[in-house]
Amino acid sequence: METVLSDIFAVESIRQDFPILNQTVHGKPLVYFDNAATTQKPRPVIEALAQYYEQFNANIHRGIHTLAERATAEYEATRDKAREFINAAHREEIVFTRGTTEGINLVAQTYGRQVLKPGDEVIISGMEHHSNIVPWQMICEQTGAKLRVIPVTDSGEIILEEYEKLLSEKTKIVAVVYVSNSLGTINPVREIIEKAHAYGAKVLLDGAQASAHLDIDVQSLDADFYVFSSHKVYGPTGVGVLYGKRELLEAMPPYQGGGEMIKDVSFEKTTYNELPYKFEAGTPNIADTVAFKAALDYVTAIGKPAVGEYEHDLLTYATGAMQEIDGLRIVGQAKEKISVVSFVMDGIHHQDIGIILDTQGIAVRTGHHCTQPLMNRFGILGTSRASFAMYNTREEIDRLVRGLHKVKKMMN
Amino acid sequence: MTINETQDEIIEEFSLFDDWEEKYEYIIDIGKKLPPLQEQFKTEDNIIKGCQSRVWLHADRDDEKVLFAGDSDAVIVKGLIALLIRVLSGHTAEEIARADLYFIDRIGMKQHLAQTRANGLLAMLKQMKLYAVAYSTMSK
Ligand SMILES: Cc1ncc(COP(=O)(O)O)c(C=O)c1O
Numbered sequence: 001m002e003t004v005l006s007d008i009f010a011v012e013s014i015r016q017d018f019p020i021l022n023q024t025v026h027g028k029p030l031v032y033f034d035n036a037a038t039t040q041k042p043r044p045v046i047e048a049l050a051q052y053y054e055q056f057n058a059n060i061h062r063g064i065h066t067l068a069e070r071a072t073a074e075y076e077a078t079r080d081k082a083r084e085f086i087n088a089a090h091r092e093e094i095v096f097t098r099g100t101t102e103g104i105n106l107v108a109q110t111y112g113r114q115v116l117k118p119g120d121e122v123i124i125s126g127m128e129h130h131s132n133i134v135p136w137q138m139i140c141e142q143t144g145a146k147l148r149v150i151p152v153t154d155s156g157e158i159i160l161e162e163y164e165k166l167l168s169e170k171t172k173i174v175a176v177v178y179v180s181n182s183l184g185t186i187n188p189v190r191e192i193i194e195k196a197h198a199y200g201a202k203v204l205l206d207g208a209q210a211s212a213h214l215d216i217d218v219q220s221l222d223a224d225f226y227v228f229s230s231h232k233v234y235g236p237t238g239v240g241v242l243y244g245k246r247e248l249l250e251a252m253p254p255y256q257g258g259g260e261m262i263k264d265v266s267f268e269k270t271t272y273n274e275l276p277y278k279f280e281a282g283t284p285n286i287a288d289t290v291a292f293k294a295a296l297d298y299v300t301a302i303g304k305p306a307v308g309e310y311e312h313d314l315l316t317y318a319t320g321a322m323q324e325i326d327g328l329r330i331v332g333q334a335k336e337k338i339s340v341v342s343f344v345m346d347g348i349h350h351q352d353i354g355i356i357l358d359t360q361g362i363a364v365r366t367g368h369h370c371t372q373p374l375m376n377r378f379g380i381l382g383t384s385r386a387s388f389a390m391y392n393t394r395e396e397i398d399r400l401v402r403g404l405h406k407v408k409k410m411m412n
Numbered sequence: 413m414t415i416n417e418t419q420d421e422i423i424e425e426f427s428l429f430d431d432w433e434e435k436y437e438y439i440i441d442i443g444k445k446l447p448p449l450q451e452q453f454k455t456e457d458n459i460i461k462g463c464q465s466r467v468w469l470h471a472d473r474d475d476e477k478v479l480f481a482g483d484s485d486a487v488i489v490k491g492l493i494a495l496l497i498r499v500l501s502g503h504t505a506e507e508i509a510r511a512d513l514y515f516i517d518r519i520g521m522k523q524h525l526a527q528t529r530a531n532g533l534l535a536m537l538k539q540m541k542l543y544a545v546a547y548s549t550m551s552k
Binding site: 026348349350351352355356367381382406410411 | 437487
């Protein structure tokens, strides 16, 4: 059955679209399994970047000449595409940022600053990326609010009963990761949102890891804020999306001041631009935003359900094969997972694993994955993590397994 | 043996290896053979910051000579520490401070000097030189 699936999914032709994959590292064909850190870029994205600079580079929104109009149209076309990608209701609910991190900081420093009072509470989970911890710690310190943390089970799942106990009238914001970057866990965000709304709290979803793998529908989830990064969805670095419900964004104060975000400026009084421009101060990252659309188009054309199914097959295959390795333990065994396998090996430091795999041409990530509290929860300093994307194959997983046997042989 | 003579000796040893695997096998081997640092020296003060693995470096003095001992919870890094100790330990502070460690590049381990937070060799080397500088100013 599984082989049939791999046959239907045209992975070989997809691989052809990613020029970077066609190279050797230390004399071995590259196996790129660090997709949770950043994905590689298909040719249409690379071409869109070049085309922008070769054909219509201009500053947007203000110019009335032809190039400026073209650049503006392409930039705004990405906004329309991003709206569709996460099924937001309105295009002005899509704010371009530098990435997930900036989106979270923006919400913390505008919405958070506006609503949080001393004694209020912000709830996050025990499996958050540092970028969904630190901005909340900062705003809590600034406002006198308190940060509460939902505990995580041994298998790497949020404990919903504990979450319910944390919720109260004091809860103003719940910020949780949709999919964990260290464990791959898909969190029950629909329930998390429902329960938060029952207390009138708003929910921010960190969609950094979810967006390339799951169908995202912010309306159906009823998410108040949703943030993600282009570079983890096959797009360029330096761009991201903050989705916010219109009425929330409208009521929020601006984040940074400058050009683009204003309507009228005088020394006495400045009025701010309308959504989404109110939150896009200064000349944005036009080129990367334009090319971001090519990435979203690419993923949409292949279709996330097909991608998700194929990646799930890779996950099942890898999990099975890696569990066979004596002394290897998978960290994060949630029932619902995306294609991430984090693991530790008895008596072998993750750094040694990473270095030896690299000599085999295999790229994995090692360390705490910017989730130190989660590592502490599991009593470990870090893991090795293989994360798969749509262009990875079972053969590559076989290479990883052989590489891990080599690690064991060399280290013992 | 001078610092450079030891470096040349190591380069010679590594020239026998055909590929990465053999090089790392050798480094793993010497890493395992490096005597563990005594627990009393595994202090917060002796930890080198900025490494993905935990790395400790301890320095001592024997007359004019600076003696190094080190340890890590990762074996490859420990092997690299062993090489640095073999090259630098037992020389005067002045010699250590002045040393140009060309062997790292020549044995193909330069990527471990990269300025990424994952790699601690550079931080370790800096710390060794700092100790040496501190000792040489102390003795003046
Ligand atoms: C779950 C999660 N949140 C946030 C981030 C931060 O994303 P960025 O560095 O693109 O802002 C990452 C990236 O590693 C992530 O995996």
